[in-house]
Amino acid sequence: MLHLIGTQSLQIISGFGDFAVFTGRSLSSVAHSRRLGHRVIRAVYEQGTVCLPVILIVGIFTGLVLGLQGYHVLSRFGSQGLLGALVSLSLVREMAPVLAALMLVGQAGSALAAELGMQRSTEQIVALETMGVSSHGYLVSPRLIASLLTFPAQTALFVVVGLWGGALSGSLLLGVDSGVYWSSVEHAVEFRDLRECFMKALIFGLLSMSICAWQGFHADRSRTATGARGVSAATTRAVVYSSIIVLIADYIITSFFV
Numbered sequence: 001m002l003h004l005i006g007t008q009s010l011q012i013i014s015g016f017g018d019f020a021v022f023t024g025r026s027l028s029s030v031a032h033s034r035r036l037g038h039r040v041i042r043a044v045y046e047q048g049t050v051c052l053p054v055i056l057i058v059g060i061f062t063g064l065v066l067g068l069q070g071y072h073v074l075s076r077f078g079s080q081g082l083l084g085a086l087v088s089l090s091l092v093r094e095m096a097p098v099l100a101a102l103m104l105v106g107q108a109g110s111a112l113a114a115e116l117g118m119q120r121s122t123e124q125i126v127a128l129e130t131m132g133v134s135s136h137g138y139l140v141s142p143r144l145i146a147s148l149l150t151f152p153a154q155t156a157l158f159v160v161v162g163l164w165g166g167a168l169s170g171s172l173l174l175g176v177d178s179g180v181y182w183s184s185v186e187h188a189v190e191f192r193d194l195r196e197c198f199m200k201a202l203i204f205g206l207l208s209m210s211i212c213a214w215q216g217f218h219a220d221r222s223r224t225a226t227g228a229r230g231v232s233a234a235t236t237r238a239v240v241y242s243s244i245i246v247l248i249a250d251y252i253i254t255s256f257f258v
Contacts, residue, residue, distance in 0.1 A: 063165020084184030116216030151205030
């Protein structure tokens with residue numbers, strides 16, 4: 001039993017170290033990446049434009065639900081006028097960065113892990129390294145740079161759409177005065193709230209895309225599955241690990257700001 005616990009603990013520690021080395025190597029390879037601008041633009045398209053529909057849909061319905069639930073909670077205390085503050089702070093401080101990151105992980109992150117996994121499975125990564133091309137700089141670095149651009153942008157879009165969803169739910173459906181709603185939003189959100197929001201988005205983006213790239217890049221390390229099954233397993237691990245680390249990082253960051 002102790003031997004099993006020790007073995008698992010060492011594997012976990014080794015995994016953290018391997019991930020740190022992989023991320024550091026990928027970031028340091030930016031200077032040696034070929035066609036960096038072109039590949040960053042492509043990665044921004046994959047993480048940004050392609051993911052717009054899911055961000056818009058989840059954002060609007062998150063705002064609608066927050067407006068509906070917030071109205072009924074505040075109505076118990078006669079404070080319906082604070083609905084805008086409740087919706088805006090809930091979105092800016094927690095809901096928008098976390099949900100946007102989870103949606104991007106589910107779509108862009110899984111696609112990244114699957115793509116790198118197939119490239120590893122078909123030995124395209126080995127071929128790049130044989131030709132003297134940095135596989136980290138060519139395949140991973142542009143995705144990490146793009147995540148620092150797209151995650152904050154998608155989070156900001158999520159906030160805006162969510163606020164309009166809350167206004168639709170509160171003002172048009174439940175009768176809260178729209179002027180009171182938007183005035184409450186304006187007075188509730190402060191600079192520190194926005195700073196926390198975008199800091200979370202940056203950290204979530206870098207961590208989640210690094211994990212997805214790491215899992216796909218090393219899809220051949222699985223002892224139980226190879227080929228297509230190994231790529232599938234790596235993609236599943238990428239999404240699960242990224243989602244977990246987003247929630248853990250959210251708690252750690254929030255603990256410093258509360």
